[in-house]
Amino acid sequence: MAKFHGAVVVNTERCKGCRLCVVACPCNVLNLKEKEVNDRGYHFAYMEQPELCIGCQSCAMVCPDACIEVYRASAKPSPWR
Amino acid sequence: MELNDIIKPENKVYSEPKLLNRVHMHYCPGCSHGVVHKLVAQVIEEMGVAEKTVGISPVGCAVFAYNYIDVDWEEAPHGRATALATAVKRLWPENLVFTYQGDGDFSAIGTCESIHACNRGENIVIIFINNAIYGMTGGQMAPTTLLGQKTATCPYGRRPDLNGYPLAITPLLAQLDGTCYVTRQSVHTPANVRKAKAALRKAFENSINCKGTSVVEIVSACNTGWKLTPEKANKWMEENMFAKYPLGDLKDLKDGIQR
């Protein structure tokens, strides 16, 4: 079975750090920056464990500020198998 | 796979809808309004009907909806959105006309207009955001405020002897002959977001096909008004709001209302 790899890109300036994406993520990929803030003073979301992302879009769907883009690619099965 | 291999245009599976303007929304962090705005923009975009869509924004937190969703908008006096929508749809019958109203606007000051528009079977969509509180004016009691719930105007909790009972208006509207689709949704989990989107799509199609009035109630969280974090507000909503306002379709006439 092809394994899905995903990634999200957060529009950090638009993010208001509400944490809803962090809660919605089934794979514990996301978290809020603990020390960094954006121009408006919010601790924005980022991929803390990017390798776990499966591109399921859960985070993007619940994001109230539409600041998450999701990418998804299926890893090609190895030709030697 | 490396991140650079994944983040490529051809792999993009989710991005903000084009009809959502690239501006900061004024809503508090975690507010459900943003999600609903996004869904409305997505559905209009997917249906390809932006050219004939007219939205009516309310008085309340969502008054500035017209700054966020890139379609034609009218801004209504408090509670009168369905009256405006009635005229727009009757004068431009091919248009998709929807109102976007909160609980105060729709079920307090605008109850009369809301009920009569539904009863006439106006071919409009009513998106009704029920968060059991007045958000914009600073957290006062709404008609939908739960018993015992504390707000700025019932600081010791809503009491039936003083404040009456929470008003579930959608079941009332479902009884009317003019409504073709009445549903209650929420947007606090990805699964609920999907369902809410499907409900909005169905409602919008009903408006275009002139099947009667569609009411989509979205039970929402107002974490600022409830004085909780967005996360806890969603939890509180699940535990308290859904008992009084259970999710699901209340009415769905596939062929529209009888005329």
Next chain:
Amino acid sequence: MIRYGADGYFGYPITPQSEVLEKLEEEMPWETTGMVVLQAESEVAAINMVYGGAMTGKAVCTSTSSPGFSLMQEGVSYLAASEVPALLINVQRGGPGLGTIHASQADYFQACKGGGHGDYHMIVLAPSSVQEMADMVALGFDLAFKYRCVSMILADGTIGQLMEKVVLPEQRPRRTDDEIREQCPWAVNGRKGMRPSNVVTSLELDDDKMEENNWRFQACYREIEKNETRCELIDTDDCDYLITAFGTTARVAMKTMELARAEARGRQERQGHPVR
């Protein structure tokens, strides 16, 4: 209204003007010109339907009588603030309160000063005959669209209930949707051809911009005062006294003037003065 080519009428029955809605329902203009007629659930809903329709660029109107017009004030203020054209008709009855159903002109100040909250004015046309009332529908609509403001016909119960000979205006065609889009580029009726979206609102939280808006409104009202102030002058060339009146009172005043002049003529003849 039908002959003007109006697009919609939204009203609520109230004496002494319910005949407007009754007649429109009887005529069924939606079958002929395509005009929408709707009995609303209240004057509040009616004026907001007018507001909703007016923002789409259509020619819409309502009619009511004094207590009903008080209920409409919020909507009228919004109409004025949003700079959208509409025609309102107030067939006045006696007040205050529920008052009487008989004729009165007590809403004069409400009509001329604005009526609702905020600094705004309407174009107010006051007919003194059924003919004028018929003619003022077209005039009211035309002025409303010319200046993008609210026009009002301020009739009174007597004129409203009067039966008189009247020559009705020619039937004008209703404007097509494309004509409306062309004539009212500001109107909210869908982004045809994906033009930039239109928003009509009366809300402006930026104080400076709101002040700017108010200056613009006032400039428009001054312009209207300059261009559109109208009255009928009768025998004013040689008058010692000038009576100004509108509506039914104008008819009384005309008769009064006739009698006064006849009496003066008689006196002058008796005294051997030359008769004017």
